[in-house]
Amino acid sequence: MSKTNRPSLDPAELLSDEDVYAAMKKIPGYLDISAGDFKELYLLAYQHAETRLFNSLRTADIMNRQVITALPTTPLAEAAALMAKNHITGIPIVQEDGTVVGILSEQDFFRNMGNGSQTSCMALIADSLVSGGCPALSMRGQTAGEIMSTPVVTVLENALLHAVGKMMREKRINRVPVTDDKMRLLGILTRSDLMHAFPERETP
Amino acid sequence: MNYFNKMRGTTTSPPRVSLSEVFWSWIGAFLGIAAVAFINYNLLPKSDLIMLIGSFGASAVLIYGAIKSPLAQPRNLLGGHVLSALIGVASYKMLAPHLWLAAAVAVATAIAVMHLTKTLHPPGGATALIAVIGSEKIYALGYLYALVPAGAGACIMLVIALLVNNIPKTRRYPEFWW
Numbered sequence: 001m002s003k004t005n006r007p008s009l010d011p012a013e014l015l016s017d018e019d020v021y022a023a024m025k026k027i028p029g030y031l032d033i034s035a036g037d038f039k040e041l042y043l044l045a046y047q048h049a050e051t052r053l054f055n056s057l058r059t060a061d062i063m064n065r066q067v068i069t070a071l072p073t074t075p076l077a078e079a080a081a082l083m084a085k086n087h088i089t090g091i092p093i094v095q096e097d098g099t100v101v102g103i104l105s106e107q108d109f110f111r112n113m114g115n116g117s118q119t120s121c122m123a124l125i126a127d128s129l130v131s132g133g134c135p136a137l138s139m140r141g142q143t144a145g146e147i148m149s150t151p152v153v154t155v156l157e158n159a160l161l162h163a164v165g166k167m168m169r170e171k172r173i174n175r176v177p178v179t180d181d182k183m184r185l186l187g188i189l190t191r192s193d194l195m196h197a198f199p200e201r202e203t204p
Numbered sequence: 205m206n207y208f209n210k211m212r213g214t215t216t217s218p219p220r221v222s223l224s225e226v227f228w229s230w231i232g233a234f235l236g237i238a239a240v241a242f243i244n245y246n247l248l249p250k251s252d253l254i255m256l257i258g259s260f261g262a263s264a265v266l267i268y269g270a271i272k273s274p275l276a277q278p279r280n281l282l283g284g285h286v287l288s289a290l291i292g293v294a295s296y297k298m299l300a301p302h303l304w305l306a307a308a309v310a311v312a313t314a315i316a317v318m319h320l321t322k323t324l325h326p327p328g329g330a331t332a333l334i335a336v337i338g339s340e341k342i343y344a345l346g347y348l349y350a351l352v353p354a355g356a357g358a359c360i361m362l363v364i365a366l367l368v369n370n371i372p373k374t375r376r377y378p379e380f381w382w
Contacts, residue, residue: 021219029272030272032276035218036214
């Protein structure tokens with residue numbers, strides 16, 4: 001969690017014994033609990049609620065429903081421009097009927113550039129500086145369907161988020177298309193969606 | 205936290221209750237003890253039975269004075285007295301004349317059993333102890349002690365608690381039955 005100048009909303013730092021004491025005074029009758037015990041109880045209950053809420057969230061609760069997609073027949077030049085314009089690094093490749101057939105990401109471009117051994121932007125730059133020429137030229141005239149990653153990993157919209165997060169971590173993927181049971185696209189879930197949903201947790 | 209540091213405590217005592225809370229605690233305790241004491245002194249003296257034992261004074265603190273406490277709920281009040289009474293009588297019967305041992309076993313075991321049955325009620329410890337300390341009348345009751353006075357007295361005090369504790373708007377009793 002990043003340090004900011006805003007007051008903390010973390011209940012562990014926020015709640016003082018004085019707050020608890022003041023609250024106890026508002027409840028008529030003798031409360032058979034000390035302020036310290038109450039605080040401890042409250043914090044544990046809060047953590048439990050957080051975990052419970054997290055464990056009950058499903059993909060549909062936080063996925064993006066407006067998905068930028070391309071067809072398998074879309075020229076790579078067009079697909080790359082689309083990704084650049086929208087500041088995204090990957091798009092699902094979808095047939096006319098909405099069925100997801102693959103995913104096209106930066107990685108797929110890197111793999112098909114130059115001599116095909118590059119897996120990062122810096123590797124590509126290094127390679128280009130040595131060999132000269134434009135490494136993207138080899139892909140000229142190709143379509144999204146030709147270099148996309150397939151088969152594609154998808155999830156259903158009622159999948160539990162903590163399971164999806166675990167799967168994404170294990171498969172080392174940054175985005176996963178959300179589909180119905182006939183593989184038709186409903187939305188997309190990215191790693192940053194997961195991080196925004198639960199800023200307190202590193203990765204779900 | 206090291207061993208001696210723990211002895212310093214970590215927080216302050218809970219706030220003092222309102223005067224109306226004090227008032228209703230007094231009324232409840234007065235009526236509850238009056239009921240069992242009246243039966244004990246005015247209705248039962250010619251029989252072998254008793255209705256008033258010292259531990260009811262402690263129960264009164266909880267069920268009229270700290271009515272939200274889990275320790276003060278009906279399950280704890282009834283379960284705590286009856287189970288502890290049985291344990292107290294059993295300890296006396298098995299361990300007398302070693303009364304020091306019977307007393308210690310009675311109270312310690314009563315606490316353990318109340319914990320295990322989720323009926324922890326501090327006056328139960330006294331109920332178990334009284335079975336060992338006795339009076340001749342209590343010894344003569346044997347296991348009946350668990351029903352009268354322990355069970356019956358607790359029931360009477362519970363009825364008064366239900367009637368009195370629910371009169372003021374700011375009070376309700378019980379928090380739970382089971």
